Amino acid sequence: xxxxxxxxxxTDADIVNAxxxxxxxxxxxxxSSADLTMIATAISELARNIVEYARTGEIAVKLxxxxxxxxxxxxxxxxxxxxxxxxxxxxxxxxxGDGLGLGLPGVRRLMDExxxxxxIGKGTTVAVKKxxx
Amino acid sequence: MGDKxxxxxxxxxxxxxxxxxxTDAGWLEFQDDLLSRVGRFRSRGVxxxxxxxxxxxxxxxxxxxxxxxxxxxxGAETVIVGIQPEVAxxxxxxxxxxxxxxxxxxxxLEEGLAGLDKxxxxxxxxxxx
Numbered sequence: 001x002x003x004x005x006x007x008x009x010x011t012d013a014d015i016v017n018a019x020x021x022x023x024x025x026x027x028x029x030x031x032s033s034a035d036l037t038m039i040a041t042a043i044s045e046l047a048r049n050i051v052e053y054a055r056t057g058e059i060a061v062k063l064x065x066x067x068x069x070x071x072x073x074x075x076x077x078x079x080x081x082x083x084x085x086x087x088x089x090x091x092x093x094x095x096x097g098d099g100l101g102l103g104l105p106g107v108r109r110l111m112d113e114x115x116x117x118x119x120i121g122k123g124t125t126v127a128v129k130k131x132x133x
Numbered sequence: 134m135g136d137k138x139x140x141x142x143x144x145x146x147x148x149x150x151x152x153x154x155x156t157d158a159g160w161l162e163f164q165d166d167l168l169s170r171v172g173r174f175r176s177r178g179v180x181x182x183x184x185x186x187x188x189x190x191x192x193x194x195x196x197x198x199x200x201x202x203x204x205x206x207x208g209a210e211t212v213i214v215g216i217q218p219e220v221a222x223x224x225x226x227x228x229x230x231x232x233x234x235x236x237x238x239x240x241x242l243e244e245g246l247a248g249l250d251k252x253x254x255x256x257x258x259x260x261x262x
Contacts, residue, residue, distance in 0.1 A: 012158055037219035041188050044188055045191060048192060103191050106227035
């Protein structure tokens with residue numbers, strides 16, 4: 001299996017496809033079942049943000065290593081409207097009354113590393129990593 | 134759609150066992166299907182078995198909650214069963230548990246049936262056992 005996979009995100013079926021492919025790649029590294037579920041759930045939320053807010057984008061799943069540690073990196077990128085207030089988007093309960101939100105604080109809790117860059121009118125990139133325990 | 138969720142009728146209850154990951158459209162179709170079946174069969178309770186699901190994200194959690202609330206308005210109680218330990222932990226991390234607070238849950242089908250008996254005053258669990 002390749003150590004990198006790019007998945008185009010456009011429809012709700014792509015959300016399921018992305019998280020299943022991400023899980024498969026991470027499973028090859030020997031992650032625990034609990035970690036695989038967290039990785040798949042994080043991919044699902046990141047892909048969902050793309051479909052809901054940017055309409056189209058891409059998720060790249062990469063196997064990474066640092067010293068002797070192995071892990072998986074997920075990079076969600078879109079050319080959508082961007083996030084005007086990232087601090088606010090990173091707070092739990094931000095956004096609508098039905099408690100939908102962007103799910104970003106949750107994604108950060110599911111993963112070990114979290115980086116976000118966003119520019120209004122240009123798009124958003126969220127890069128997260130999970131290291132094998 | 135290839136996502137159809139099989140629904141069994143068991144006396145006054147319906148048992149829906151989700152067999153495969155559902156797309157958003159699949160979740161909405163499942164929601165409509167259960168809401169109409171509950172009327173057609175005059176069901177008093179519904180068990181939704183999620184044993185085979187490997188991810189419950191924000192959309193599916195929100196849909197399940199809305200479904201349970203809508204079923205209640207249609208006169209049926211709902212018990213969610215079979216959420217796997219890993220899925221439960223991921224839901225907690227994601228911050229979704231608050232959405233399930235008023236939803237009845239059970240470990241498995243057996244607990245689901247017992248829970249429905251208690252909620253509805255019917256007596257299916259004894260008959261099944």
